[in-house]
Amino acid sequence: MHYQIFFKMKTKYVCTLLSKRLMSSVSPSATQVQQPLNYVRGQRVDPSNQDKNERFSLISPATGEVIREVQSSGGNDIDQAVDISRKALKSWSQISAFERGKVLRKAAEIIRGRSEELARTEVLDTGKPIWEARYDIQGCADTIEYYGGLAVSHNGDFMKLDNGCFAYTVREPLGVVGGIGAWNYPFQMASWKSSPALACGNTMVFKPSPLTPLTAVMLAEIYKEAGLPDGCFNVIQGETTTGQLLSSHSGIDKMTFTGSVPTGSKIMEACAKDIKHVTLELGGKSPLIIFSDCQIDNAVKGAMLANFSNQGQVCSNGTRVFVERKIVDVFLEKLIARTKAMVIGNPNDENTTVGASINKQQAEIVLSYIKGAKQEGANVVYGGERIIPQDVSLKNGYYLSPCILSDCSDDMTVVKEEVFGAVMSVLTFDTEEEAVKRANNSEFGLAGGVFTRDLTRAHRVAGNMEVGSLYINNYNVYPVGVPFGGYKKSGLGRENGADTLDYYSQIKSVYVEMNDVDCPY
Numbered sequence: 001m002h003y004q005i006f007f008k009m010k011t012k013y014v015c016t017l018l019s020k021r022l023m024s025s026v027s028p029s030a031t032q033v034q035q036p037l038n039y040v041r042g043q044r045v046d047p048s049n050q051d052k053n054e055r056f057s058l059i060s061p062a063t064g065e066v067i068r069e070v071q072s073s074g075g076n077d078i079d080q081a082v083d084i085s086r087k088a089l090k091s092w093s094q095i096s097a098f099e100r101g102k103v104l105r106k107a108a109e110i111i112r113g114r115s116e117e118l119a120r121t122e123v124l125d126t127g128k129p130i131w132e133a134r135y136d137i138q139g140c141a142d143t144i145e146y147y148g149g150l151a152v153s154h155n156g157d158f159m160k161l162d163n164g165c166f167a168y169t170v171r172e173p174l175g176v177v178g179g180i181g182a183w184n185y186p187f188q189m190a191s192w193k194s195s196p197a198l199a200c201g202n203t204m205v206f207k208p209s210p211l212t213p214l215t216a217v218m219l220a221e222i223y224k225e226a227g228l229p230d231g232c233f234n235v236i237q238g239e240t241t242t243g244q245l246l247s248s249h250s251g252i253d254k255m256t257f258t259g260s261v262p263t264g265s266k267i268m269e270a271c272a273k274d275i276k277h278v279t280l281e282l283g284g285k286s287p288l289i290i291f292s293d294c295q296i297d298n299a300v301k302g303a304m305l306a307n308f309s310n311q312g313q314v315c316s317n318g319t320r321v322f323v324e325r326k327i328v329d330v331f332l333e334k335l336i337a338r339t340k341a342m343v344i345g346n347p348n349d350e351n352t353t354v355g356a357s358i359n360k361q362q363a364e365i366v367l368s369y370i371k372g373a374k375q376e377g378a379n380v381v382y383g384g385e386r387i388i389p390q391d392v393s394l395k396n397g398y399y400l401s402p403c404i405l406s407d408c409s410d411d412m413t414v415v416k417e418e419v420f421g422a423v424m425s426v427l428t429f430d431t432e433e434e435a436v437k438r439a440n441n442s443e444f445g446l447a448g449g450v451f452t453r454d455l456t457r458a459h460r461v462a463g464n465m466e467v468g469s470l471y472i473n474n475y476n477v478y479p480v481g482v483p484f485g486g487y488k489k490s491g492l493g494r495e496n497g498a499d500t501l502d503y504y505s506q507i508k509s510v511y512v513e514m515n516d517v518d519c520p521y
């Protein structure tokens with residue numbers, strides 16, 4: 001479902017479904033949040049890691065409060081989770097794809113039934129507005145259902161050869177998959193990685209980001225309730241060391257990762273030792289080209305979707321907004337007016353459109369990019385400041401007003417590097433050729449967009465852009481089934497589409513001789 005449609009539904013949904021009483025009854029309870037967060041052999045467990053000092057604090061982005069301490073998983077925990085996944089692989093990989101698909105489809109149904117609780121927990125972890133969290137959870141149910149349906153269709157081929165001989169191919173699972181997620185879409189990362197992996201008959205050990213540990217383990221419980229045998233999906237919590245131990249573990253056959261380019265590169269390096277398969281969904285600095293013949297209000301909305309969802313913490317964000325010079329003034333005027341109307345505040349409030357940054361450190365990175373941009377000559381035409389909401393309980397959260405920078409140039413740091421916050425750089429151009437050339441002048445290639453009414457131009461630009469996902473007259477929509485992943489340094493492999501199943505399986509070719517062996521010896 002598109003964001004816009006979701007926005008329209010939001011008001012109705014709020015009025016009819018979400019009385020305050022219902023909201024509190026589905027919010028994560030303190031007891032639930034305090035439960036063990038590792039999940040191994042079909043149950044929540046605390047890590048056995050002997051070093052009790054290896055722990056981290058879970059902090060609510062909305063309030064800055066410490067919610068709990070989480071102990072990191074160590075080598076023993078990972079050995080155990082990998083071992084259990086290996087044992088579970090034997091039977092799970094032998095079950096028919098139809099039966100595997102049924103489990104996934106059932107899990108999707110359970111997610112829909114628990115969506116409000118999942119969304120509220122995601123808000124607690126991430127600080128994103130509740131309507132965005134609902135949208136994410138709903139999308140995850142769709143993805144899991146989609147792979148549940150697709151499981152049966154992922155088959156091999158048959159090849160007729162000479163003299164009655166033939167060959168066939170079988171799609172087999174890779175084995176035990178290690179997954180590592182980032183903090184901006186925690187439930188989505190666990191779902192997008194586990195569902196195609198499980199559909200192909202793999203088992204998985206998943207490590208969420210230490211900033212957002214709460215919902216992956218809920219997914220594990222949902223899978224169990226849906227009939228997934230114990231040991232097929234395990235969750236371990238931890239920081240960098242735990243991630244390193246997982247990605248370098250010799251019992252892992254494939255790593256799938258979402259996060260920053262430097263970490264992705266380290267994971268790929270760790271995988272090289274054992275020639276592990278790897279999927280990397282990394283960062284971006286995506287371009288959005290707005291031509292003067294566009295429907296301008298749509299272009300403004302598209303630029304906002306490309307920059308301001310999830311506090312700007314989205315890998316595919318179109319942060320380099322190239323606007324044709326003759327419409328830049330009117331574009332900025334409309335953009336500022338709409339951005340001013342955004343509501344910054346408590347992510348659990350229905351009307352909030354800008355929640356909290358994930359933490360102080362990330363907010364400071366964002367503010368320092370804005371400061372640097374000013375020093376390099378950009379003009380802050382709106383936002384880019386820390387806002388302390390009136391609600392005193394939120395005073396320790398990091399709330400930033402969405403920032404619009406004009407007068408940007410391609411050589412500015414803010415225009416070259418991934419900021420991972422709501423900072424839109426507006427650049428001007430005169431010709432299509434120039435815009436495309438400048439858009440492609442980046443080490444990243446995750447996504448891009450074009451707004452124009454000229455269909456020929458739209459498709460020509462789409463063809464010329466060096467990106468994995470291209471939007472014509474919209475931005476940042478992710479319908480299930482449409483592959484997502486990057487060109488260049490933005491990654492390897494694809495998620496969310498049918499092709500994804502190829503990245504979680506390998507082909508075995510079987511040759512069948514129907515005659516006597518013809519041998520020259």
Ligand SMILES: NC(=O)C1=CN([C@@H]2O[C@H](COP(=O)(O)OP(=O)(O)OC[C@H]3O[C@@H](n4cnc5c(N)ncnc54)[C@H](O)[C@@H]3O)[C@@H](O)[C@H]2O)C=CC1
Nearest residue numbers: 181182208209239240243244259260263266282283315420
């Ligand atoms: N493009 C994207 O999708 C994302 C980009 N980022 C960018 O990355 C910056 C840093 O944020 P982080 O959360 O620290 O991202 P990160 O990429 O360093 O971490 C992501 C995940 O990898 C794990 N990890 C870290 N180092 C590892 C290693 N050497 N081996 C294995 N696993 C490892 C982390 O524990 C986490 O689960 C942000 O400021 C942002 O700019 C962050 C999240 C997502």
Ligand SMILES: C[N+](C)(C)CCCC(=O)O
Nearest residue numbers: 184185258314315316478
């Ligand atoms: C699919 N999407 C863009 C919503 C999330 C992908 C991961 C990321 O932003 O880090």
